[in-house]
Amino acid sequence: MTMTSVTSAPTIPPPPPIEPEPARPRLSGRIRANRPYPGWFYLPAAIIYTILFLVPTVASFYFSLTRWTLFDVEFIGFQNFIQFFQEPMLVQGFTNTFVYAAITSGAKVVIGLALAVLLTSEIVGRGYLRAVVFFPVLVSTIGVGFTFKVLMDPFDGLINQTLAVFGIEGPGWLTDPSLALISVALVDIWKGVGLATLIFMAGIVAIPREYYEAAKVDGAGGWRNFWSITVPLVRPATNTVIILSLIGGLRSFDLIWAMTRGGPGFTSDVIASVIYKQYQAGFYGLSTAGNVILFLVVTAIILPLFIWLNRREVEL
Amino acid sequence: MKRSRIARIGGGVLAIAVSVVVFLVPFAFILLTAGKTRQDAALLDFSWPEQFAFVENFLAVVQARDYILITAFVNSFVLTVASVAIMVTLAAMVGWVLQRRISRWNGLINFIVLSGLIIPPAVVPTVWVMQGLGLFKTLPGLTLIEVAFGLSFCVLLFRAFVSTIPRELDEAALLDGAGPIRLFFQVVFPLLRSVIVTVVVVQVVVVFNDFTNPLYFLPGDENATVQLTLYNFQGQFSTEWNLLFMDILLITIPPLVMYIFFNRQIVAGLTAGAVKG
Numbered sequence: 001m002t003m004t005s006v007t008s009a010p011t012i013p014p015p016p017p018i019e020p021e022p023a024r025p026r027l028s029g030r031i032r033a034n035r036p037y038p039g040w041f042y043l044p045a046a047i048i049y050t051i052l053f054l055v056p057t058v059a060s061f062y063f064s065l066t067r068w069t070l071f072d073v074e075f076i077g078f079q080n081f082i083q084f085f086q087e088p089m090l091v092q093g094f095t096n097t098f099v100y101a102a103i104t105s106g107a108k109v110v111i112g113l114a115l116a117v118l119l120t121s122e123i124v125g126r127g128y129l130r131a132v133v134f135f136p137v138l139v140s141t142i143g144v145g146f147t148f149k150v151l152m153d154p155f156d157g158l159i160n161q162t163l164a165v166f167g168i169e170g171p172g173w174l175t176d177p178s179l180a181l182i183s184v185a186l187v188d189i190w191k192g193v194g195l196a197t198l199i200f201m202a203g204i205v206a207i208p209r210e211y212y213e214a215a216k217v218d219g220a221g222g223w224r225n226f227w228s229i230t231v232p233l234v235r236p237a238t239n240t241v242i243i244l245s246l247i248g249g250l251r252s253f254d255l256i257w258a259m260t261r262g263g264p265g266f267t268s269d270v271i272a273s274v275i276y277k278q279y280q281a282g283f284y285g286l287s288t289a290g291n292v293i294l295f296l297v298v299t300a301i302i303l304p305l306f307i308w309l310n311r312r313e314v315e316l
Numbered sequence: 317m318k319r320s321r322i323a324r325i326g327g328g329v330l331a332i333a334v335s336v337v338v339f340l341v342p343f344a345f346i347l348l349t350a351g352k353t354r355q356d357a358a359l360l361d362f363s364w365p366e367q368f369a370f371v372e373n374f375l376a377v378v379q380a381r382d383y384i385l386i387t388a389f390v391n392s393f394v395l396t397v398a399s400v401a402i403m404v405t406l407a408a409m410v411g412w413v414l415q416r417r418i419s420r421w422n423g424l425i426n427f428i429v430l431s432g433l434i435i436p437p438a439v440v441p442t443v444w445v446m447q448g449l450g451l452f453k454t455l456p457g458l459t460l461i462e463v464a465f466g467l468s469f470c471v472l473l474f475r476a477f478v479s480t481i482p483r484e485l486d487e488a489a490l491l492d493g494a495g496p497i498r499l500f501f502q503v504v505f506p507l508l509r510s511v512i513v514t515v516v517v518v519q520v521v522v523v524f525n526d527f528t529n530p531l532y533f534l535p536g537d538e539n540a541t542v543q544l545t546l547y548n549f550q551g552q553f554s555t556e557w558n559l560l561f562m563d564i565l566l567i568t569i570p571p572l573v574m575y576i577f578f579n580r581q582i583v584a585g586l587t588a589g590a591v592k593g
Contacts, residue, residue, distance in 0.1 A: 036486055037417040038496045042425070045406040045467055052464035053432060056445050060438035068440070124328025131579075132339045138571040138582075140525050142546050143564035147342055150349075150557070156360040158345065190338070202587035251436045254527045275439055279532075284440045291438040302434050 057295070064292040068285035080289035090290075093262070093269035096181055097297065100256075100270055101249030103185040104192065108245045109238060111189065112196025117230065119197065120204045130201075134194035141191065145258025148187045149174060174260055177267040184259050184268055188252065196241045203237030204230060239309040243302065250298050271297070346568075349561040357558035373562040380559065381537075381548055385566070388540040395455060395541060396523045399462035404515055407467050411474025412504055416486070432468030439532055446533065458534045462523050470515050473585065477511040478504075514585035517578040521571050542567045 064081070067074045084090045119130050136144065151158045152173035160170030173183040211229050220228065231238075253272035256262065262269035262277065269277075271294045278287035341362070349357050350373060352365040378385050414425060442461070443452055451457030481504070489503045505512075527543040534541065545567075549560040575582065 034417050034419070036490050036496050036499055037413045039413070039417070039419075041409040041413040041496075041500070045410045045471075048406070048460055048464050049428075049432065049467055051445065051449075052442065052461055053437060054428075056438045056441035057435060059441040059444070063441055063444075118327075118331060121327075122324055123331060124325050125332045126328075129331055129335055132335050134583075135572075135575065136339065138521055138525075138575050139568050140527070140543055140546075140564070140571075142527050142543050143346075143568060144342075146546060146550075146560060146564065147346055150360050151342060151345065153360060158341070158360075158362045161361070198583060199587050247434060258527075272436070276532075279440055288438060288440045291436065291440070294436050295438070298434060298436060 060288050060291050063285060064289040066285045069282060080286050083286065084289055084293060089266040090274055092266055093271055093274040096268065097250055097270040100181060100185055101246055104188045104249040105242060105245035107189045108193055108196040109241055111193050112241060113200050115197040116200030116204055120201055133197055136191045137194045141254045142258045144191050145255050149259050152183060175264055177264050180260050180264060180268040184256050188255055199237050199241050200234060203234035207233045243306060247302060346561050346564055349557055350565045352558045354556060354558055373558050377559050377562045384540055384548065385545055388542045388545045391455060391539060392524055392542045395459055396520055399459045399523055400516055400519045403463045403466045403470055403519060404512060407470030408474050408508055411471045412478050412500065415475045415478040429468050429471050437465060453534060453536055453539065458530060461529055461533050466519055473511055473515055477508060481507055514581040517574055517581045518585040521574055524570055
């Protein structure tokens with residue numbers, strides 16, 4: 001949720017060039033222009049950020065190569081990484097991370113766009129609908145997780161009891177090993193789709209009405225409008241939603257922890273929950289290796305995607 | 317014309333019906349279960365409470381484990397106020413200078429700011445650094461952690477907003493003899509008001525709802541924050557569902573209040589950057 005403006009960075013126009021002023025003797029134009037904007041304004045933020053974020057990030061590369069306990073550090077080369085990709089439970093967490101991120105971000109794009117089209121049309125109860133779709137974004141993730149854990153209970157849960165009324169035997173949403181990860185992903189979509197909808201709505205509202213009017217003159221229907229006008233022109237919003245929900249999905253931890261703790265077995269573990277479990281068990285080196293792997297996964301996916309999406313944007 | 321109106325109303329009614337089932341029923345479930353007696357709640361069904369125990373449950377939740385919820389609310393409150401205040405001030409300074417100052421380092425600084433949004437924090441090395449500084453398991457330590465992890469988002473919003481403030485204002489203040497500090501705090505800071513409100517509201521919700529960072533960096537009962545109190549009612553063998561849902565209800569109220577009062581700012585903050593100007 002905090003990462004909304006990832007794609008905004010390149011969109012901000014560079015500062016306008018400073019008007020050339022008659023240079024005073026012994027002061028170059030740039031120094032003079034920069035004088036009211038002292039570099040030490042960076043300092044307090046830079047200190048906190050460096051010590052608590054950059055240093056640990058850099059240190060993680062070293063510690064991931066060690067056997068690290070509370071008491072001592074022993075260099076063991078790539079042993080942790082080898083272990084990570086040999087133990088089935090850890091490999092499962094690795095692949096689950098991709099599945100989870102793909103499902104949640106794909107669904108958020110599709111459902112979010114559909115809801116945004118609906119909520120920007122002249123529909124009855126629009127204000128209420130907007131509020132109700134967005135509100136879960138603001139609610140505690142753990143609270144949502146616990147609530148759905150109860151609703152998804154295989155016997156007493158509201159979902160399966162409702163299905164039973166229609167004669168359908170509901171699955172064990174969180175107890176079936178092949179389904180647990182998907183169920184958590186569904187709740188993630190439920191909670192996060194409001195943010196995607198909001199971003200898409202902002203994109204749709206920014207499309208000039210003239211396009212739709214011109215299309216109307218040409219006799220285009222609603223479906224055609226959607227594919228030929230809305231979809232191409234909300235592209236920046238689509239990119240933001242994809243990037244944001246992928247970052248969130250790849251790193252996601254709290255919802256999974258609240259609902260399944262990675263279970264049953266380790267079928268719904270992801271890298272982030274593996275990191276926590278190894279940390280709790282005292283395998284600090286292995287846990288940190290998990291962190292490095294997560295770092296590499298996120299960077300390897302987000303960075304090329306970011307560049308590619310932004311290039312496509314320019315071509316349009 | 318008439319057909320489209322019918323479609324509009326019909327579509328709206330259908331959408332409202334679906335939204336009630338999908339979005340309101342879970343919240344109604346929280347509310348109803350929070351008002352049930354223990355045996356009633358243990359059935360986990362979606363029903364009207366046989367007997368209302370709202371007040372009893374409220375008192376039980378507050379008193380549970382020696383008033384830990386009060387401690388947690390105080391901790392969360394202090395954490396949220398302190399970290400958001402620091403974050404906003406420091407990020408505004410960075411955003412302003414980053415947008416205004418001409419330097420060949422700008423590219424690198426932008427890159428570092430962006431990486432703060434993308435890179436997942438390395439958990440154990442962070443604990444290691446905090447232990448070295450004596451900040452591990454302390455509220456000030458967690459406060460600084462929230463600041464460090466939240467800075468990037470704030471800097472991006474501030475930088476984008478500063479670009480809409482004309483430079484002439486800076487120059488006018490300089491001609492009046494203001495130094496950089498006075499210029500920033502007396503001239504620029506007030507101009508940033510609307511984006512400050514947005515950043516504050518968004519970050520308050522984020523920090524208040526944060527679960528992962530307190531879990532890692534502030535373990536221990538005496539330091540509980542509100543999100544961690546939810547685990548109080550999940551016993552090893554039995555769960556007191558009515559109290560759990562009462563607790564969920566109580567910690568949902570602060571974000572709800574924020575939402576009601578600052579709906580517009582939250583929306584502005586979260587959609588920033590989605591639309592090209």
